[in-house]
Amino acid sequence: MRYLYLDTTSNYLYTGVVEENKLLCEYKEKFDHDLSTMALQTIINMLESNNLKPTDIDKILLVNGPGSFTGCRIGVTIAKVFAWTLNKPISLISSLEAMALTDDEYDYHVPVLDARRDYVFGGIYDKENNSIMKDQHVKRFVLETAISNMSDNYIFITNDSLELNGKVKAYDPDILKIVLKYKDRENVNPHSIDANYLKLTEAEENLNDKKC
Amino acid sequence: MMKDIYILGIESSCDETSCSIVKNGCEEIATVISSQIDIHKNFGGVVPEIASRQHVKNITMVIEDCLQQANMKIEDVDAIAVTYGPGLIGSLLIGLEAAKTLAYIYNKPLIPVHHIAGHIYANNLVKKMEFPLLALVVSGGHTELVYMKEDLSFEILGGTLDDAVGECYDKVARVVGIPYPGGPSIDKLAAIGKKSYKLPLPLDDNSYNFSFSGLKSAVINLAHNEEQRGNELNKEDLAASFQNVVVEIIGKKVEKAMEEKGIKYFVTAGGVAANKRLRERLSNICEEKNIDYCFPAIRYCTDNAAMIAAAGYYYFLKNRTSGFIINAKSSEVLK
Numbered sequence: 017m018r019y020l021y022l023d024t025t026s027n028y029l030y031t032g033v034v035e036e037n038k039l040l041c042e043y044k045e046k047f048d049h050d051l052s053t054m055a056l057q058t059i060i061n062m063l064e065s066n067n068l069k070p071t072d073i074d075k076i077l078l079v080n081g082p083g084s085f086t087g088c089r090i091g092v093t094i095a096k097v098f099a100w101t102l103n104k105p106i107s108l109i110s111s112l113e114a115m116a117l118t119d120d121e122y123d124y125h126v127p128v129l130d131a132r133r134d135y136v137f138g139g140i141y142d143k144e145n146n147s148i149m150k151d152q153h154v155k156r157f158v159l160e161t162a163i164s165n166m167s168d169n170y171i172f173i174t175n176d177s178l179e180l181n182g183k184v185k186a187y188d189p190d191i192l193k194i195v196l197k198y199k200d201r202e203n204v205n206p207h208s209i210d211a212n213y214l215k216l217t218e219a220e221e222n223l224n225d226k227k228c
Numbered sequence: 229m230m231k232d233i234y235i236l237g238i239e240s241s242c243d244e245t246s247c248s249i250v251k252n253g254c255e256e257i258a259t260v261i262s263s264q265i266d267i268h269k270n271f272g273g274v275v276p277e278i279a280s281r282q283h284v285k286n287i288t289m290v291i292e293d294c295l296q297q298a299n300m301k302i303e304d305v306d307a308i309a310v311t312y313g314p315g316l317i318g319s320l321l322i323g324l325e326a327a328k329t330l331a332y333i334y335n336k337p338l339i340p341v342h343h344i345a346g347h348i349y350a351n352n353l354v355k356k357m358e359f360p361l362l363a364l365v366v367s368g369g370h371t372e373l374v375y376m377k378e379d380l381s382f383e384i385l386g387g388t389l390d391d392a393v394g395e396c397y398d399k400v401a402r403v404v405g406i407p408y409p410g411g412p413s414i415d416k417l418a419a420i421g422k423k424s425y426k427l428p429l430p431l432d433d434n435s436y437n438f439s440f441s442g443l444k445s446a447v448i449n450l451a452h453n454e455e456q457r458g459n460e461l462n463k464e465d466l467a468a469s470f471q472n473v474v475v476e477i478i479g480k481k482v483e484k485a486m487e488e489k490g491i492k493y494f495v496t497a498g499g500v501a502a503n504k505r506l507r508e509r510l511s512n513i514c515e516e517k518n519i520d521y522c523f524p525a526i527r528y529c530t531d532n533a534a535m536i537a538a539a540g541y542y543y544f545l546k547n548r549t550s551g552f553i554i555n556a557k558s559s560e561v562l563k
Contacts, residue, residue, distance in 0.1 A: 051556040093325040
C-alpha cells in the first residue's frame, strides 16, 4: 500500500508518500502567500521525482483542519477530487492530532494554531495521542489554564509565533509516524469531505447573536 | 471533417458551483448548477467565506452529476476550462484547484477563462457570434462595453466608474423592501408601474463610461424624503422610474458605440441581460440600425459553467492553456 499524506492547513505544505513502513518521499515548505498557487505543482514535482503517477497512490490521508480556512480548502479540494475521481480510499486526520504526535517525551501534548484575536485552535492529547480535551476554537488563556490544571508535564506544539505559558516545541511533522499511526483509520466518502473549520463564519455568528 | 472538441467547464467565481460539458463551443451537452442563493438570502447578500465553504462541499458532486448527465467520462473531454477571475478569491480557488487536479490526473490541457469572456460567449450557445461585435456586459459585478474584432479579442470601450448596474438594482430593491437578490423583482414591479418619479440620468456624457452611485443615492434620498413627508412610496412607480433611467442611459451609450465602431453584431451578457425592459430597448435599437443581435438564454445570463466551456473552446483552439502554477485573480482586466 502506498499512502499520500497531505496537509495544507497552515502556511506550510506538508506532504509525503509512505509505502508499507517506509517513507518514499516528503516535502515540507513554508509558503508565505502562494500556497494555493504552488500546492498542486509541488505535490506533482514530489511524485514525479519518485516516478509516481496518481494511480500509483492507494490511499490518501488528508489533514482537513482546523487551521487557515483557505489553506484547509486547498488541501481538501485537491484530495477530495483525487480520491473521488480515481476511486481511492481517503481518511481524515485533524491538524492538531497530527501535531500532537510530534512529541514522545511529555505526558501531555498541546498542539496550538493561532486563530487571531487571542484565540487559538487547540486540544490536549496524551502520550498515546488520545484526545483528552477535544480540538476547539478557544481563548488562548483558557487552553493554558486547562492544561496547567491537568499536569506540570506538558508541552505546547506550534509553528506560530505565540507567547504560550509553558515549554514550546516547534512543529516538524514526522510524516512516516503520522501515516503509520492513522493509515487504518476509517475511510470516508470523498463527496462528504469538508474542511474542519471548528468555527462558524463571522456572518453566521452575528446572525446567531441576533437570534438569541 | 474536423474532430469534435468537448470542453469540460468549471465555474465557482461567486455563489454558484457549476460544471458543464460543451461540444465545439456551441452545443451544450450537460450543465449542472448548484446555487447558494437560499443560503445567502439570510444575510442580505453573498458572504464570501460562506460561499467558499459551500463550493468545497459541492464541487465533486456537481462534476459527477454533470458527467452522469452527459454520459461521459473525464477521459472523453479534450480540455478542462475554469474561471480563474475575476470574482471572490476564496470561491475562485475551489474551482481552479479542482480543475488543476483533474487536468493533472487525466493529463488534459488546463484552460483558465476570464469570467466576463465566459458571459460574452454564452451567446455562442444560442447562435454563433459574428465580428466585429459590440458586447454589453451587465451584471452584479460588471457594467462594460466591449468591442471585439474577432474571437478572444477584447477592447474595453468603457465601464462603470463606481457601482455595477446589477449591484444598483439590488440596492434599490433593498430600499423598497425587497429581499436579496432584488434585481429581478424590480424588473417585474417596473412592468406594472408608471415613470412618475423624477430621477437624474447618470453620467450622460460623451464617454462610454457609466456611473450608477448617484442614481442609487437619488433613489435612497427620494425614499427617505417621501417617508419624512408621510407619503407612501409607490414601489411599482419607483421601480419603473429607476429602470427607465437605467435603460435609457445604457441604450444611449450602446447606440453611440454602435455608430462609432461600425459593428455587425451585438450581444449582451451577464445577469442583468435577463432584464425584459433592457432587452426590449436594445432589440429596438438593433432593429432600427439593422444590426444582427443575440441575447443569451435566461439560464445562461447568471453564472454557469456552460459559458466557461463555450469560451474555453476558443482558448483551446488558440492554444491558450496554462501550467498548474496559476493563481485565482479577484480582479482581472478582460484581455
